[in-house]
Amino acid sequence: MPVNEVYFMGTCLVDLFYPKAGLAGMQLLEREGIKVIYPSKQTCCGQPAFNSGYRKESLPVARSLIKCFPKDIPIVIPSGSCAGMIKYHWPELFEGESDIETALSVAERVYELTEFLVDKLNVELTDLGEPTKIAIHTSCASRNEMKIADRIENLVSQLSKVEVLEQERKSECCGFGGTFAVKQADISGAMVNDKTDTLKATNASSVISQDCGCLMNIGCALEKQNSKLKTQHIAEFIWDRTHA
Amino acid sequence: MHRTETFTDRINDALDNEQLHSNFRSAMNYLMEKRRDKFPDQEKLDNLRNIASSIRSNSLSNLAELLIKLEEKLESNNIKVHWAETDLEANNIIYQILKDANAKTIVKGKSMVTEEIELNEFLEDKDIEILETDLGEFLIQLANEKPSHIVMPAIHKSRKEISKVFAEHYPEFPYTEDVDLITQQARKILRDKFRQADAGISGINFAVAETGTLCLVENEGNGRMCTTVPPLHIAVTGIEKVVEKLSDVVPLLDILTKSATGQEITTYFNMISSPRREGEKDGPKSMHVILLDNGRSKIHQNNEMQETLKCIRCGSCMNHCPVYTQLGGHAYGTVYPGPIGITLEPQKQGITQLGELTSACTMCGACGEVCPVQIPLPKLINKLRSEAVEGNNANELIEGAGSMRKLLESLAWKNWKLIYSNPFVYSMFSKTTTTLNFISPKTIGKWGKYRTTPKPSKYSLKELANQAGFDNE
Numbered sequence: 023m024p025v026n027e028v029y030f031m032g033t034c035l036v037d038l039f040y041p042k043a044g045l046a047g048m049q050l051l052e053r054e055g056i057k058v059i060y061p062s063k064q065t066c067c068g069q070p071a072f073n074s075g076y077r078k079e080s081l082p083v084a085r086s087l088i089k090c091f092p093k094d095i096p097i098v099i100p101s102g103s104c105a106g107m108i109k110y111h112w113p114e115l116f117e118g119e120s121d122i123e124t125a126l127s128v129a130e131r132v133y134e135l136t137e138f139l140v141d142k143l144n145v146e147l148t149d150l151g152e153p154t155k156i157a158i159h160t161s162c163a164s165r166n167e168m169k170i171a172d173r174i175e176n177l178v179s180q181l182s183k184v185e186v187l188e189q190e191r192k193s194e195c196c197g198f199g200g201t202f203a204v205k206q207a208d209i210s211g212a213m214v215n216d217k218t219d220t221l222k223a224t225n226a227s228s229v230i231s232q233d234c235g236c237l238m239n240i241g242c243a244l245e246k247q248n249s250k251l252k253t254q255h256i257a258e259f260i261w262d263r264t265h266a
Numbered sequence: 267m268h269r270t271e272t273f274t275d276r277i278n279d280a281l282d283n284e285q286l287h288s289n290f291r292s293a294m295n296y297l298m299e300k301r302r303d304k305f306p307d308q309e310k311l312d313n314l315r316n317i318a319s320s321i322r323s324n325s326l327s328n329l330a331e332l333l334i335k336l337e338e339k340l341e342s343n344n345i346k347v348h349w350a351e352t353d354l355e356a357n358n359i360i361y362q363i364l365k366d367a368n369a370k371t372i373v374k375g376k377s378m379v380t381e382e383i384e385l386n387e388f389l390e391d392k393d394i395e396i397l398e399t400d401l402g403e404f405l406i407q408l409a410n411e412k413p414s415h416i417v418m419p420a421i422h423k424s425r426k427e428i429s430k431v432f433a434e435h436y437p438e439f440p441y442t443e444d445v446d447l448i449t450q451q452a453r454k455i456l457r458d459k460f461r462q463a464d465a466g467i468s469g470i471n472f473a474v475a476e477t478g479t480l481c482l483v484e485n486e487g488n489g490r491m492c493t494t495v496p497p498l499h500i501a502v503t504g505i506e507k508v509v510e511k512l513s514d515v516v517p518l519l520d521i522l523t524k525s526a527t528g529q530e531i532t533t534y535f536n537m538i539s540s541p542r543r544e545g546e547k548d549g550p551k552s553m554h555v556i557l558l559d560n561g562r563s564k565i566h567q568n569n570e571m572q573e574t575l576k577c578i579r580c581g582s583c584m585n586h587c588p589v590y591t592q593l594g595g596h597a598y599g600t601v602y603p604g605p606i607g608i609t610l611e612p613q614k615q616g617i618t619q620l621g622e623l624t625s626a627c628t629m630c631g632a633c634g635e636v637c638p639v640q641i642p643l644p645k646l647i648n649k650l651r652s653e654a655v656e657g658n659n660a661n662e663l664i665e666g667a668g669s670m671r672k673l674l675e676s677l678a679w680k681n682w683k684l685i686y687s688n689p690f691v692y693s694m695f696s697k698t699t700t701t702l703n704f705i706s707p708k709t710i711g712k713w714g715k716y717r718t719t720p721k722p723s724k725y726s727l728k729e730l731a732n733q734a735g736f737d738n739e
Contacts, residue, residue, distance in 0.1 A: 030731075030736075032727040032731075034686065036727055037726050037727040037728060038722050038726060039721075039722060039723055040723070041723050041725055041726055041727035041730045042723075042730070044727040044731070045727060045730045045734060048731060048734070048736060049734075057737070058736055058737075059736065059737045059739065060727070060728070060731035060732075060736045060737070060738055061738060061739050062689070062728055062731075062732070062739065063739075064689070065686045065687070065688075065689060065692045066686045068686075070682070071679050071683065073629055073648060073651070074655075074679065075648070075650075075651030075652040075654055075655040075656060075670075076655060076656065076676070076679040077652050077656060079680060079683040080683075082687040083683055083687045085687070086686070086687045086688065086689065090739075111648075114645075162628070162629075162630035162631055162632070165631075166630065166632060166634065166635050191295075193632075194632075195630035197588070197628060199627070199629055199630070200629070202625070202627065202628045202629070203713060204712065204713055206589075206626060207712030207713060207715065207716075208277060208278065208281055208712065208715075209277060209592055209593065209626065210628075210716070211712070211715060211716035211717075212281050212287075213588055213589075213592060214716055214717070215716065216592075238720050239717070242713075242717035242718045243716055243717045245718040246716060246717045246718050
């Protein structure tokens with residue numbers, strides 16, 4: 023069945039810190055002829071509390087999200103981490119709850135944005151931007167949990183003027199891990215410093231990722247180091263380069 | 267072990283030690299690459315992992331039955347079986363066996379379970395000489411340290427550091443930093459010890475219930491020496507190491523050596539089925555097996571956490587763990603470090619004692635992806651975090667459940683819940699509130715030690731979507 027309508031779940035991080043990435047994601051979908059609905063009552067998937075052990079606090083937050091997606095249409099999320107939370111951890115979070123069926127029906131409809139663009143829409147991109155060199159940071163959730171990390175590479179490879187430079191230890195975690203970054207701040211700091219070292223060594227001008235958690239961690243570290251290396255979400259990167 | 271320091275102290279020590287970091291970084295890179303080269307085909311790897319995982323699950327589903335069968339088989343093979351509920355019990359049993367045999371000098375093969383019960387310390391206190399014969403263990407015994415990795419115990423040491431330790435203890439050999447030469451020298455020392463030893467002690471990788479076969483994986487031949495040269499052999503193992511059939515060993519061995527060291531097979535693989543029989547020219551005259559519980563049966567009762575016991579101790583989870591790579595094994599302060607350590611140790615020793623270990627994880631999932639027996643390590647670590655703050659100790663199988671609940675932190679999450687579960691409150695607060703601010707008011711400052719503070723955007727996505735004319739329900 024052809025898709026012609028989707029929900030867009032922005033995620034709390036995108037909503038507050040990277041709204042342009044979210045908007046770009048919605049515009050990319052719209053350009054493919056998809057009607058995009060942005061339910062205004064959405065907040066968060068519940069992941070921050072869930073990963074910290076606070077499932078009782080996570081549950082009502084996740085539950086409030088269910089109500090945002092009543093129609094049986096795909097839910098597209100510009101984050102592997104939040105998509106993974108819903109798809110793979112909601113079943114555990116809602117276990118034994120009366121609304122588990124509804125939660126599972128939401129989980130089944132969840133797609134990460136690059137996954138949806140490549141697998142469902144077969145998007146074809148025409149690069150209108152200036153030549154540039156980038157490094158791609160595939161988030162751990164996209165790689166290990168959602169297993170869709172190659173979709174971002176697929177999209178970027180369609181951009182003729184973008185050269186992708188590969189950093190050392192590309193698949194290593196950047197050290198964000200949500201509350202890990204504050205609970206184990208020094209380990210997290212050592213990890214993000216290692217990560218930014220490898221990224222800077224590529225001489226790329228920007229780092230692109232499909233997850234804003236990683237981008238916030240890497241981006242704020244680069245800024246602290248006064249690096250010229252910029253970070254950008256894949257949706258915004260593609261939209262900027264492909265719309266007239 | 268640095269028992270008196272806190273976890274945070276040990277973390278800081280590790281992070282400040284650049285030599286340590288570079289030793290681990292290069293060692294882990296090497297091990298990951300070696301493993302990757304052995305599994306070029308993801309589909310084949312997944313098949314093998316499925317097989318290995320189901321063999322281990324089968325062992326755990328029929329644990330009691332298989333252990334009884336194993337005991338029968340071992341006894342009928344003339345191997346004496348002892349059951350030990352605790353580390354102290356195991357140590358006492360081993361000591362009694364040694365005493366009865368008048369054994370004073372012992373050679374030992376590499377075994378994490380004997381680290382777990384601190385056998386060396388126990389026997390040394392009783393004036394029994396116990397010598398580690400695995401080269402890595404031998405070196406850290408000289409240095410009076412503990413293993414920092416379950417497969418490569420001395421991996422935290424650079425070649426220079428190893429040379430120095432060796433030279434300090436054996437000044438009769440000319441100083442060298444050539445690892446091959448040190449190995450030859452160590453070999454000379456150990457050969458005499460093997461000949462003279464009154465008993466050999468080893469661990470076990472797989473204990474086969476069907477045949478009573480004890481399998482031992484090793485690379486240096488020291489395991490074979492320990493188990494065949496001295497007149498007495500004592501093998502120590504956790505009860506979870508039992509497998510049902512001899513044929514189970516084939517896929518397990520295959521995936522173990524490839525996952526651990528990237529080897530097709532180890533240089534030595536010992537299948538021990540009895541002491542020396544009449545007419546045979548080598549082998550110990552008598553053999554004992556200690557089957558150790560030490561918290562395992564309690565983990566086994568917990569259906570969800572039981573998967574922890576599937577572990578075949580390959581060390582792959584730590585090789586791929588970005589936190590372990592930063593810290594090395596000693597920072598954990600436990601026998602088993604890395605992802606399997608932070609999963610296993612709080613269950614064994616209680617959350618009150620070791621629950622904080624579970625914070626040393628970014629949930630990146632790398633460990634779960636490489637685990638040869640598909641232990642869902644991130645999921646189990648997450649579950650332990652939840653037990654630590656939400657569990658009820660009165661009716662939980664995990665000791666110390668609920669003990670890490672802190673007022674300030676739980677209030678912060680309650681606030682977070684109030685805001686994020688209510689769209690109206692959320693939109694009112696979203697301008698001034700970030701998730702990060704709520705988590706730990708005390709420690710948020712450290713984010714800024716390494717990074718700038720993220721700035722909330724002027725407009726939220728909700729506002730931008732609205733302005734752009736997208737439907738809102």
